[in-house]
Amino acid sequence: MNYLFFSTLSQMGFWITWLLIPILAETVPAISSFVKIFFYTIGKPKSEKDPSFWPFISIIIPVYNSEDTLYECIQSVYQSTYPIDKIQVIVVDNKSQDKSFKAFQSAQNSFPKLNMQWMKTEQGKARALNSAIYSSSGAYIINIDSDGILERNALKNLIKKFESDTTISAMTGSILTQKSLIKSTKNVGLKWLQRLEYFEYAQAFMSGRSIESQNNHLYTMSGAFSGFRKDALMKTFMYDVSTVGEDIDITFQVRDKAKGKVILCADAFFFVDPIESWNKLYTQRQRWQRGQIEVSQKYSGNRLGLKSFFSNFLVRRLIIDHTFMFLKTIWLFASIALLFLN
Incomplete structure (x- = not known):
């Protein structure tokens, strides 16, 4: 018994x-x-009203071997609903080995009304961003990756949120992968991986970062699409070149050093390419985890x-x-x- x-x-x-x-x-x-x-x-309050005037903004696009995607990225800036005469675009090349400059020239010829300049820096995204920040003229600094495209209203929605709440120092946009590229993928296994990635991004931004934003607990702004008040950004040590998690580090700097508020702008969308292979997924996640641990150790x-x-x-x-x-x-x-x- x-x-x-x-x-x-x-x-x-x-x-x-x-x-x-x-x-x-x-x-x-x-x-x-x-x-x-x-x-x-x-x-949640109703959407913010348009400001009485649109401030001048600087968009920084770090480039490394981006000849296949840079033109469409710049085109998305040109086609945005934000006033074209209030935009400065700084394309920063950090030791590309391909024809990225040719793609930039092509964009210059296609969009002559867009204020664009080309810079060269040492290799490394953080170094590229830091160099461009010091050359920027805008009241707001916006960083976007060269392998993605802005939704037409993304810039307006981001700036409206900044202008409606002066306590906000920095924001991350909402990142999603491009559905059209997922549909065109021939490999069935890879297509399923890309679909899972899409829902992961949707959950991470629409849910996770929305919750984190409520108490100024946002862990990281997306390196693919982030915006800053320039005066708040200049109170930091800029992007850390010693870590692979420079986007996490700058988030903590703005909040802890500059005593700023960092949130998500849920209706500012940026669409990136879906993951290309299982090997790229492993490398990406390994870099993310390493960056998280490095920055957590630094600020804990x-x-x-x-x-x-x-x-x-x-x-x-x-x-x-x-x-x-x-x-x-x-x-x-x-x-x-x-x-x-x-």
């Missing part, structure tokens, strides 16, 4: 443990996030510890991303294995 009781208790404990992992790591955070977004959406000080989980969003983010993720991965693969064990 005792054997049966303890055997049953042991089996119950085993399955309850496996059920607790997805409940704690998936279900509870999902419900909590849904409730936060629901009430945030209800209480002595605050790391389980006791700071509820009081410090940096600690909370690290535990969720690097500890809970480990449990979720084990649960997923172990659950599949358990099926074969009946």
Whole structure:
């Protein structure tokens, strides 16, 4: 009888443990996030009105071997609804080995009304951005990647939000992959990967960053599309050239050093190319994780510890991303294995 009781208790404990992992790591955070977004959406004010005048802005496009995408990127700036005479475009080449300059010349010829200039810097995105910032003339600095395109109203929506709230120092736009390129992918496996990437981006920006923005807890602005008040940006040490997570680092600098507010502009969209291969996915995620750990170590000080989980969003983010993720991965693969064990 005792054997049966303890055997049953042991089996119950085993399955309850496996059920607790997805409940704690998936279900509870999902419900909590849904409730936060629901009430945030209800209480969200109506869209901002157009300002009485549109300020002059500087758009920085770092370039490295971008001959295939640069023209369309510049074209998207030209076709935006933002007043063309209020835009400065600085294209910064950091040691490209292809014909990126030829693509720039072609854009110059096609869009003569667009104020554009070409710069050369040492290799590295952070170095390129820093050089262009010092050469910029705009009241707002906007960085976009050369392998993406702006939605027509993205610049207007970004600046409207800046102008309607003077406490905002920096913003990230919403990044999505281009659906048309996903549809044209022939490889079935790669197409499924690209679809998953699309929904991951949608969830990360429409949900994750929306929640983080509410308490000025945005962990990182997207390096693909971000905007800054120039005066706030000049209070920082600029982009850190010693880390691969320069976009995370500048987010923390604006918030911690410049004491600024960093949020998401949900209706400012930038569309990037979908991932090209599994190898590129691995390299990309490895770089993201390395950058997150480097910057977290730099800004955590002595605050790391389980006791700071509820009081410090940096600690909370690290535990969720690097500890809970480990449990979720084990649960997923172990659950599949358990099926074969009946």
